[in-house]
Amino acid sequence: MIDPEKGFTSDVITDANRFVGRIDLVRSCMQALNSPNSLIAIYGKRGLGKSSLLRQVQQMALGDYTLASNAGLHHEIPDNPRKYLTVFYTCDSIIDSGEGLLSRLCNDQNDEDGLLRLVPHDGKEIVEFSRAKEVSAGADLKVVNWGAKGVETSTYARVVDGDTVQTFRNFVSSIVQHQVKGRMNRDGLLILLDEFDVVSNKNGIGSLIKSLSSKDIKFGVCGIGQDLTDLIEDHASVERLLEQGAIHVKTMPKPEARNVLTKAEELFEGELTIDNTVKTKIVSASQGYPYFIQMIGKSCVSKASQLGLNAINENVYNRVLEDIKSGVAFPTLESAYQRAIGNTENRQMLLHLLAEQPEENTLFHEDVGRIFLKNVRKDAEEFEVDYLDQNLPRLLDRKFGPILRRIPEGQGIYEFINPVFRLYVNLRRI
Numbered sequence: 533m534i535d536p537e538k539g540f541t542s543d544v545i546t547d548a549n550r551f552v553g554r555i556d557l558v559r560s561c562m563q564a565l566n567s568p569n570s571l572i573a574i575y576g577k578r579g580l581g582k583s584s585l586l587r588q589v590q591q592m593a594l595g596d597y598t599l600a601s602n603a604g605l606h607h608e609i610p611d612n613p614r615k616y617l618t619v620f621y622t623c624d625s626i627i628d629s630g631e632g633l634l635s636r637l638c639n640d641q642n643d644e645d646g647l648l649r650l651v652p653h654d655g656k657e658i659v660e661f662s663r664a665k666e667v668s669a670g671a672d673l674k675v676v677n678w679g680a681k682g683v684e685t686s687t688y689a690r691v692v693d694g695d696t697v698q699t700f701r702n703f704v705s706s707i708v709q710h711q712v713k714g715r716m717n718r719d720g721l722l723i724l725l726d727e728f729d730v731v732s733n734k735n736g737i738g739s740l741i742k743s744l745s746s747k748d749i750k751f752g753v754c755g756i757g758q759d760l761t762d763l764i765e766d767h768a769s770v771e772r773l774l775e776q777g778a779i780h781v782k783t784m785p786k787p788e789a790r791n792v793l794t795k796a797e798e799l800f801e802g803e804l805t806i807d808n809t810v811k812t813k814i815v816s817a818s819q820g821y822p823y824f825i826q827m828i829g830k831s832c833v834s835k836a837s838q839l840g841l842n843a844i845n846e847n848v849y850n851r852v853l854e855d856i857k858s859g860v861a862f863p864t865l866e867s868a869y870q871r872a873i874g875n876t877e878n879r880q881m882l883l884h885l886l887a888e889q890p891e892e893n894t895l896f897h898e899d900v901g902r903i904f905l906k907n908v909r910k911d912a913e914e915f916e917v918d919y920l921d922q923n924l925p926r927l928l929d930r931k932f933g934p935i936l937r938r939i940p941e942g943q944g945i946y947e948f949i950n951p952v953f954r955l956y957v958n959l960r961r962i
């Protein structure tokens with residue numbers, strides 16, 4: 533058996549050697565990291581590789597520029613790149629305000645990524661470690677022992693009861709003094725916040741981040757959104773900080789998508805190859821979404837193993853396609869599909885019509901993926917789908933997905949909330 537995970541993964545990519553393409557984005561991240569004041573904001577649709585890019589930002593912040601030099605940006609790497617200690621936190625929707633977020637940061641006990649790990653404290657034992665495989669790569673700090681008394685208020689940073697913002701400031705300034713400048717001799721502390729879009733009340737969060745940013749403390753936020761306002765509502769307050777740091781992750785161009793497959797072959801170290809014709813088909817089915825390439829890739833590896841082959845040829849790919857068509861290949865997407873159609877042929881037909889609509893650009897956004905209901909109506913008539921107006925609401929309903937969302941910029945314009953689900957519907961048999 534060949535382990536599919538050796539070449540493909542549906543996880544966030546931390547290892548720079550598995551990260552493919554995105555050269556322009558890597559360049560922008562590098563510039564934002566090296567400018568003293570810039571904030572970093574990574575946004576784009578679901579499943580495009582935002583979190584993976586944020587993890588690469590973290591590597592570069594530690595001084596590991598493997599990715600940038602592999603990407604041919606060697607001559608653009610500053611002679612003395614700014615180095616940071618890093619914090620990485622994934623937000624959730626229970627966080628309901630900027631203050632709630634700071635409170636979470638102050639209490640996070642993650643021993644490799646948490647803020648609390650860096651707050652100096654007598655009993656606590658912290659060691660240097662590298663996030664990359666290479667030994668030469670930049671080091672970060674991790675906790676190996678929280679101390680005999682457990683996690684406790686630090687002797688170096690004062691907790692101010694009832695004042696989260698001040699407590700956070702105290703924590704951060706003691707980190708900067710003792711760990712960043714002191715022990716590790718770095719230029720600053722970098723706080724990376726993933727899934728920032730799910731914070732339920734972002735009122736004033738931009739100005740809060742602005743007030744906390746300084747030449748010693750840089751923030752990077754990342755999340756789903758088609759523009760910055762989805763990420764930071766009061767983005768006007770951070771506009772100047774974002775001159776270099778606004779990073780829009782879009783679909784991968786075809787050659788780059790193909791490189792994900794070539795990279796996988798490389799990672800399999802000769803154990804497995806992928807036929808060129810199959811590469812072309814996977815690239816076309818995945819429409820620039822690396823997540824879909826990784827998922828189809830994994831399925832192909834398993835199928836090849838089952839058949840005792842060490843090449844993913846057309847036969848292997850067609851069998852995987854058959855599994856997708858019949859709904860057995862990707863259980864999570866399939867259950868979303870079943871929930872959306874709910875045993876109704878009409879709704880199933882409508883879903884497929886919507887998914888097949890050519891993606892059109894609208895006036896105000898360069899993002900593709902918009903669906904115009906008037907076009908769907910024409911097709912619906914042709915295919916005799918009745919009750920379009922009765923069937924559509926369920927696809928917008930939270931209880932059943934939701935699958936679509938209305939785009940406020942015009943009447944009758946919709947979008948699939950999860951673009952990967954749209955790709956799935958396109959491959960699924962009616």
Ligand SMILES: Nc1ncnc2c1ncn2[C@@H]1O[C@H](COP(=O)(O)OP(=O)(O)OP(=O)(O)O)[C@@H](O)[C@H]1O
Pocket residue numbers: 541542543544545550551552553554577578579580581582583584585756792821822823824826
């Ligand atoms: N540069 C890349 N090279 C190869 N694979 C990638 C790259 N970026 C992302 N992927 C793959 O795409 C998938 C999605 O990546 P990631 O989780 O980073 O995306 P995301 O935009 O954060 O998704 P979400 O919106 O769900 O948070 C993963 O399977 C990951 O392995």
Ligand SMILES: [Mg+2]
Pocket residue numbers: 582583584726727
């Ligand atoms: Mg993500």
